Every structure is written in structure tokens, then in C-alpha cells.
Amino acid sequence: MNTSVAPNVAIVTGAGRGIGAAISEQLARDGWRVLGFDLTWPATNAPALQSRTQVDVADYDAVAQAVDGAEATHGPIGLVVNNAGITRDAAAHKMDPRSQWSAVLNVNLTGAFHLCRAALPHMRARKFGRIVNISSMNALRGQFGQANYAAAKAGMIAMTKSIAQENASLGITANCIAPGFIDTDMTRAMRPDILVAEAAKIPVGRKGTPDDIAAAVVFLSSAAASFITGQVLSVNGGQLMP
Ligand code: NAP
Numbered sequence: 001m002n003t004s005v006a007p008n009v010a011i012v013t014g015a016g017r018g019i020g021a022a023i024s025e026q027l028a029r030d031g032w033r034v035l036g037f038d039l040t041w042p043a044t045n046a047p048a049l050q051s052r053t054q055v056d057v058a059d060y061d062a063v064a065q066a067v068d069g070a071e072a073t074h075g076p077i078g079l080v081v082n083n084a085g086i087t088r089d090a091a092a093h094k095m096d097p098r099s100q101w102s103a104v105l106n107v108n109l110t111g112a113f114h115l116c117r118a119a120l121p122h123m124r125a126r127k128f129g130r131i132v133n134i135s136s137m138n139a140l141r142g143q144f145g146q147a148n149y150a151a152a153k154a155g156m157i158a159m160t161k162s163i164a165q166e167n168a169s170l171g172i173t174a175n176c177i178a179p180g181f182i183d184t185d186m187t188r189a190m191r192p193d194i195l196v197a198e199a200a201k202i203p204v205g206r207k208g209t210p211d212d213i214a215a216a217v218v219f220l221s222s223a224a225a226s227f228i229t230g231q232v233l234s235v236n237g238g239q240l241m242p
Helices: 018-029 060-074 097-126 137-141 147-170 192-200 210-221
Strands: 009-013 033-038 049-054 077-082 129-134 172-179 232-235
Touching: 009 018, 009 060, 009 097, 018 033, 018 077, 018 210, 033 060, 049 060, 060 077, 060 097, 077 097, 077 210, 097 129, 097 147, 097 172, 129 147, 129 210, 137 147, 137 172, 137 232, 147 172, 172 210, 210 232
Parallel strands: 009 033, 009 077, 033 049, 077 129, 129 172, 172 232
Antiparallel strands: none
């Protein structure tokens, strides 16, 4: 339970569905006041969220404005979770440089930088912050058809380690989670035969759930994890042991 007096406002990107919705719910149960940033919002209100803001994480000005607005309206931001992500799969030799390569880099890597960039000055001024970035197992091994996605998620790991070094002395931790195969819209969009084959490769014998990832976010955001920074926590049912 987050019982410390540290800032307890959290921003979660991509909070409208999938892993981001589960992260928001578990953080709220842990005592965080959760603000959701997302591209579009479902019609029904997510009860875990204090606010729902429409933000494209690829747009720095929009992110910076939303962060400053959140600080003014809800108070000091203690945690940012960079969860928003997209896939635009194609083999590298057929990948469109703009609609597939740049689109994925702009959201999955640059989008995460944007939120860190906007939140860090606030965190540094208060000498407290938690950053949790949702990377991927495929950042650690590559994946057929995902040169864009794997590169973005690997870049996120290097960015996180750099931010961890720059801010460790100021009470700010930055870590990544590398999910394996998680049952969400993103994986349900895969070809059914590939989906079955991928699920069969998981040693624990089941697909991951959004709650499996959310539990790891809660831990890395907690006071118990204050000595953990610059790390990559794999949550993948044993599929990859880097
Ligand atoms: P998802 O169900 O497709 O949800 C992605 C969320 O990100 C949606 O709410 C989406 O908003 C939002 N989003 C997309 N582009 C955005 C943008 N430009 N600005 C703001 N929000 C944006 O995906 P998921 O499976 O929950 O994945 C969440 C994260 O985990 C992603 O970063 C993904 O790469 C990572 N991950 C997932 C798996 C897996 O197996 N599912 C494995 C490894 C890593 P809209 O609803 O408006 O589209």
C-alpha cells in the first residue's frame, strides 16, 4: 500500500484499454490518484481514473501542456507510466519508412521521451519520482516483422537507463517492464495460427494478463522498490530468460 507522503498523482498513457486500463486500476487500489492520457476514450468511464485527457503522446506540445495542466489541477506528479504503444508490422525490406517505421518510433519511443521530458523537471524540483516504461520481450530478442517495434522498445530501455543515471541522486527511479505475450487487443489482432503457436511457447502454460503487468508496475512504483533503478523486469511466463 502506498502510504508514504510522497506525491501520489500518477499519469498512465494508453489508459483506455488493455494493459493501461489494468495498470490504472491496480495503481488506484494502491493509493495513487491516476490520470489517464490516451488518444481516444471508450464511452464508459473507467472508475479508477481521476481524469481522462485526450493526448497524442507523439505530440510534444500536447504532452507538455497536459502535464502542466495536471500539476496545476491535481497536484504533484509522482509517477509516470509510459504504456501507450502501437504495432505496424512488416518485414524490414517491405516496411514503409513513414506509415510503419516512423509511426511506431514516434509513439513507442519518442512518445515515452515526451512524457519523461515534461514530467522530469517537476520531479527533479521535488527530488522524488517514479518512471515505469512498458517495453517488450521483443526488445531483447528482436521479432520477425517488427524491426520498427523492437527497435523502439529497445531504444526505450537505453533511454530509461540513461534517465536512471541522470536522476538517481534526486530520488527518481526509472525502470522498464518487458512483457511477454499478453492477452489484449494488440495480440488478438495477430493471425490465429501464429497466436496459438506463440501461446504454446510459454513455459508457465498460459498467456499473460494485463493484471500480470500491472502488478509489476505497482511494485516498481512502491517505496519497496526505491533501491531499484535502470532495470528491466521481464514478465513473460518464462518465455525468455535474458
Ligand atoms: P492495446 O490494447 O493496443 O492498447 C494500446 C493503448 O495505447 C490504447 O489505449 C491506445 O489508444 C493507446 N495509444 C496508442 N497510440 C497512442 C498515442 N499516440 N497517444 C496516446 N495513446 C495511444 O495495447 P496493449 O496490449 O494494452 O499494450 C500496452 C503496451 O504494452 C504497449 O506499449 C505495448 O507495446 C506493450 N506490450 C504489449 C504486449 C502484449 O502482448 N499485449 C507485449 C509486450 C509489450 P486507442 O484506444 O485510442 O487506440
